[in-house]
Structure formats: structure tokens, C-alpha cells
Amino acid sequence: MRILLVDAFPMVRAALTGLIEQHFADTQVQGVDTVEAARAALAQGLPRLVLLDLRVEGGFELLQQIHREHLMLPVVVVSGSDETEDALRALGAGAMGYVPERSDLHTLVQALHLVLAGGTYVPPLKPRADDTPAPPVAATPVPDWAELPLTPRQKHVLHLLTQGLSNKLIARELGVSVETVKDHVAAVLKALGVSSRTQAVVAATQKNRS
Numbered sequence: 064m065r066i067l068l069v070d071a072f073p074m075v076r077a078a079l080t081g082l083i084e085q086h087f088a089d090t091q092v093q094g095v096d097t098v099e100a101a102r103a104a105l106a107q108g109l110p111r112l113v114l115l116d117l118r119v120e121g122g123f124e125l126l127q128q129i130h131r132e133h134l135m136l137p138v139v140v141v142s143g144s145d146e147t148e149d150a151l152r153a154l155g156a157g158a159m160g161y162v163p164e165r166s167d168l169h170t171l172v173q174a175l176h177l178v179l180a181g182g183t184y185v186p187p188l189k190p191r192a193d194d195t196p197a198p199p200v201a202a203t204p205v206p207d208w209a210e211l212p213l214t215p216r217q218k219h220v221l222h223l224l225t226q227g228l229s230n231k232l233i234a235r236e237l238g239v240s241v242e243t244v245k246d247h248v249a250a251v252l253k254a255l256g257v258s259s260r261t262q263a264v265v266a267a268t269q270k271n272r273s
Contacts, residue, residue: 067110068094113138130157160184181229220247
């Protein structure tokens with residue numbers, strides 16, 4: 064498996080390369096420091112995943128290009144910002160994961176595992192200024208989402224999407240076929256007015272706090 068790492072700082076690339084190769088067997092990390100070098104690497108062959116630091120000049124445009132030209136290629140964004148708007152912007156542009164730089168290494172490894180398995184990693188986000196902070200809870204029950212025209216099963220699917228599960232894992236959790244899960248996911252996307260699983264996770268996360 065090959066992972067393309069796009070980061071402008073040599074020491075960071077070296078540290079992340081070591082971390083990834085330690086936790087992912089038979090993985091080759093190709094590190095580049097510019098968007099131009101990343102595009103050249105993509106032209107030579109698509110990796111299994113792209114790990115992109117948005118501080119690289121032109122990084123956001125590269126994210127948009129990958130989403131536009133290689134829709135099935137997952138991108139995990141590493142960012143110096145933990146602001147909700149920045150995370151939503153990256154996820155809306157096609158990132159399958161957003162890891163604030165303040166996160167620990169274990170979180171990054173978990174995010175990569177999740178995205179490689181077909182899931183989406185959304186970090187805990189700061190409430191927006193116009194959001195009412197949600198009270199702390201001890202468990203994560205399936206939210207009601209009463210305003211959405213969804214069946215109880217579809218709400219359960221949406222809940223599992225927000226947990227980062229892939230269609231295969233959702234099917235296993237619910238004891239149904241993957242095709243049935245796909246139908247439920249399509250209904251969820253329509254109800255939320257979005258076009259991707261990532262956007263659905265973001266929209267559902269915001270509705271939980273409203």
C-alpha cells in the first residue's frame with residue numbers, strides 16, 4: 064500500500080512517515096513538499112490514501128482537484144486549525160478525514176485506519192457562536208432527528224455514519240445486506256439535502272447541537 068504525504072516540513076514528513084510505517088504493515092510513504100510534486104506523484108499512479116497538510120501553498124486547491132478528478136481517492140487533512148468552519152470547509156471540499164494538529168498521534172492513526180476502512184473521521188468540533196452548547200452525556204444513543212423524514216432504521220444508519228462506519232460495517236451491525244444499507248444511505252442523503260456521506264456526517268453533527 065502506498066500513501067502520499069504532502070507536507071512542507073522535512074522533520075514532520077520524517078516523523079509521520081515513521082509513524083505510518085510503524086502502524087501500517089507493508090506501507091510505503093511517499094513524501095512531497097509542494098502541490099506540484101504531489102500532482103506529479105498522482106500522475107504516476109494513484110496511492111491508497113493522501114495525507115495532506117493544508118498549510119502547503121495551494122493545498123486546498125489540491126484537495127478540490129483530487130475530489131473532482133479522483134472521487135474514490137480518500138484524503139485525510141491535517142490542519143493547524145481546530146475551528147469548526149475550517150473543518151466543515153475541508154470536509155465539504157471532499158476530505159474524508161480532518162485531524163487538527165493539536166490531536167495526539169493515536170488519534171491520527173485511528174483516523175487513518177477509519178478512512179482506509181471506508182469510513183469518515185470528523186473530530187470533536189467547537190460549537191459555532193450561534194449554537195447552544197449541548198449538555199454532557201454519558202452515552203451516545205441514537206438521536207431523534209424528529210424533523211427528518213426518516214424511518215427509525217434510517218436514523219440508526221445515520222447515527223452509525225456519524226460514528227465513521229463503512230457500509231460493510233453498518234450492514235454487519237444491523238444484520239442486513241450492504242445493498243440495503245446503500246438504499247438507507249441514499250435516503251439519508253436526500254433527507255439532509257447533501258450529496259456525500261461526508262457532508263451527511265457534518266450536517267448530522269450540526270443538527271445534534273441545534
